[in-house]
Amino acid sequence: MTRRAALLSSLSGAALFGCSPVGLLNGASKLAGDPARLAAAGVAFGEDPRLRLDVWAPRERGGGPYPVVVFFYGGGWDSGSRTDYGFVGRAFAARGFVTIVPDYRLVPNVRFPTFVEDAAKAVRWTRDHVAQFGGDASRINLSGHSAGAYIAAMLALDPHYLRDAGVDPAAIRAAALLSGPYDFYPFTEQRGRAAFGAWPRPGETQPVNFARAGAPPMLLMHGTADTVVRPGNSRRLAAALAKAGAPVELKLYPGKSHIDTIKSLSPLFRGTTSALTDSIAFFNAHDR
Secondary structure (H helix, E strand, O other): OOHHHHHHHHHHOOOOOOHHHHHHHHHHHHHOOOOEEEEEEEEEOOOOOOOEEEEEEEOOOOOOOEEEEEEEOOOOOOOOOHHHHHHHHHHHHOOOOEEEEEOOOOOOOOOOOHHHHHHHHHHHHHHHHHHHHOEEEEEEEEEEEOHHHHHHHHHHHOOHHHHHOOOOHHHEEEEEEEOOOOOOOOOOOHHHHHHHOOOOOHHHHOHHHHOOOOOOOEEEEEEOOOOOOOOHHHHHHHHHHHHHOOOEEEEEEOOOOHHHHHHOOOHHHOOOOOHHHHHHHHHHHOOO
């Protein structure tokens, strides 16, 4: 069996949200990877040891200025590591985006809204420092998968998080989000209760409640066969944004699961969905 075939065999039966399968997916992208470089690793953007980020850039040095993507990974708000998501950084960087992949603090060490506040700090760092990697601080986009899509949606829709971090909410050009939970109260499963159950005003935890006309353009992508985060989350947020007069697109992938959207950002599974192509096209359409 070839090395490529062995990787495919290992990944095909794995649930993506265990650390090892995500690591395998990341490792596989090194074998059949996109032309990009890790420009900086483990850069601190806050005092807590958990607040570190990686910067991925197009392979050619000295180009740009390039548009920017800040990507937040998923994991139910209680697991995940930026080092497992190099395949995402490579995918966007190979297509001309300086890409920031930050960590954030996790449950049970923190609860809502700390992980959203951490994400806002990562955006502030991006605004202040991305130029040294060839990025354009005036062209910041957000992306994320699952719990990370939730975080990105909260940054895009509830402007106080970025303002509190010293960032103008208008700094966000667009957001392209994968398989996110945006309208999931009451909290019927353990991860939701652990992350949000102690907050005294649960309505403030739900992105759908912050749909507003001034929101940045949003692309909501979801598999119709997603049983982890039901696609109704994206449908309801898209409807709320459209009703508010905000620019929004809803992209549903028939028969695709929760992991199909994120693994399709890896070169080995790029045909699973068109999420990468759709995200790039959306960012480019709003890059003005």
